[in-house]
Amino acid sequence: MATRDPYEVLGVPRDASADEIKSAYRRLARRYHPDVNPDDPQAEEKFKEIGGAYSVLSDPNRRAKFDRFGSTDEQPTDPFFGGGGAGGFTDLFEMFFGNMGQQGPSRAQGRNGEDVRVDIGLTLKEVITGAHKEVAVNRTALCNACNGHGTEGGKPPESCTTCKGSGMVSRIQNTFIGSVRTSTPCPTCRGEGTIIKDPCKVCKGMGTVMETARVNVTIPPGIETGQTIHMPGQGGEGVGMGRSGDLYVVLSVSDENRFERQGTTLYTWAPLTFAQASLGDTISIEGVDQDYDLEIPHGTQPGEQLVVKNGGLPPLHGGKRGDLIIQAAIQVPKKVSEAQEKLLREFAELGGEPMPKGNSKGILGNLFGKKK
Ligand SMILES: [Zn+2]
Ligand SMILES: [Zn+2]
Incomplete structure (x- = not known):
């Protein structure tokens, strides 16, 4: 019944952000996934424990409840514990035993797939045109051998006879105010509602395996470093009634430093000699997708801006390109x-x-x- 402190299980501080919790969970889940540790039953236990901890800390309501009542080691052993304001003892018990004591949602309810992040690099040239890229995504998928049921042979697992498949058992507890009916996770099926007598050998009864999927990502024009494409349902596959996780593609522009970028406008410098700036010249300037012949008017001053119309970048999702602005940098000879x-x-x-x-x-x- 007693579960460990979910913060401890995931190895994150109490003030960890949602992202930190998620990445800690992902790292651990990958390390202890039964696929990676086929002959280690302890890893499987650990994997379940990690999932349970994550299900608490990833849900703001459940996390707040946990924070309010401290570690689950302080579970109430008598109905006096923290009763005030919790809306009655039954609620309090359910709060602990119904939610906290359980290793994640029951099998009958299903299990949501995890969110996955991948990083993609693209060039400024691709920022102009947009791009289609195929990325490798490591995510969980339903086990084909058992259709996600976790049973050898793939038949749906048998309903638990103790709790009649509900995952919860009720008991009457006598307290000073009379009898209180409390619900706790079924001890026979550990709240799952079903029992797997013969676990699938491929997924060790988890119902899921890790896969590396090739996913096509369409990147619109005008992307900036740090922007994310959200692809709902492309993360880990949900089990049973659970929904699939999402894929987050985080973009970075690899050669952005060639220019100074401000939205759709690009800035660069053109080194000019005193003679060129005084007399005027035509020079070649390297743009993003082509070179430009740039007229330097005579009498060009240091810092003066010369504009290549539409030499910049398009706005997000396309449209008219911004300008490329070239600032004159007059070079003074170091030695004459x-x-x-x-x-x-x-x-x-x-x-x-x-x-x-x-x-x-x-x-x-x-x-x-x-x-x-
Ligand atoms: Zn049961
Ligand atoms: Zn399986």
Whole structure:
């Protein structure tokens, strides 16, 4: 009856987020799945325990109830325990024994499939066009050998005679206020409602096996790193009345750093010499899906923005592409020859600019002005 602290079972802190709980569960479930440990009955027990802990912590209501009453080791042994405000003893007992004491939902109710996450990388070019990708998804699937029943031969498991298939037994308890009727999970079938006398050898009676499925994912144009495609029902297969889990495809754009991205607009820098910026030029710029010939007007200033219309990215789900914006980065020579220096001074003189005194402390020991 006593179950261990579900936080302890999953190895997560009390303030763990839903995601942390889910990933801890997935990691453990994979490690202890009967498929992975075919000859280890302890692993199977552990697997069930993990499932039970997860069924508590993944359900906000059940988790809140557990948090409120502490570990299940503190289960009430007498009807005085924590009775106030719990809506009567029967409720309280059901709260503990009906929900907490059970290793997950009964077989009759079925078992929901798990949610699965996969990560997909795509290029900026694919952001423009959208993409179709096939991904490998590790998920549980109904065991073919037993059709998910968990029985050798695949017949539906026999109904438990103790509880007549309900999974719960009632008993009358005498308390100071009189007789109280309480329900607890059936000890014969451990709340499952059915009994498997001869478990399926393929799935060890679990009804499910792990499979690696190929799933086609359609990625719309305009995706950004961190966005997720939700594919309902593509996660682990549900058993019985349980529903299948969902697949979450998390996307990342591998070469996003080639540009600075702000929504549909892309930014980049074009290094220009002083001469190019002064006189004007045509340069080649590498865009996402093609190269562009970019006109540099004469007199272009540092940081000035030149626009390639529709050179950016489409909005999510497609549409008109944003712009590619190129900012002029004027390069100053780190070192000039004597002949260049002479011309620069002439240039300054012709423009009526102040004559530079020069500075010999440059990194490369520029000898500007030393000779005067
Ligand atoms: Zn039973
Ligand atoms: Zn099976």
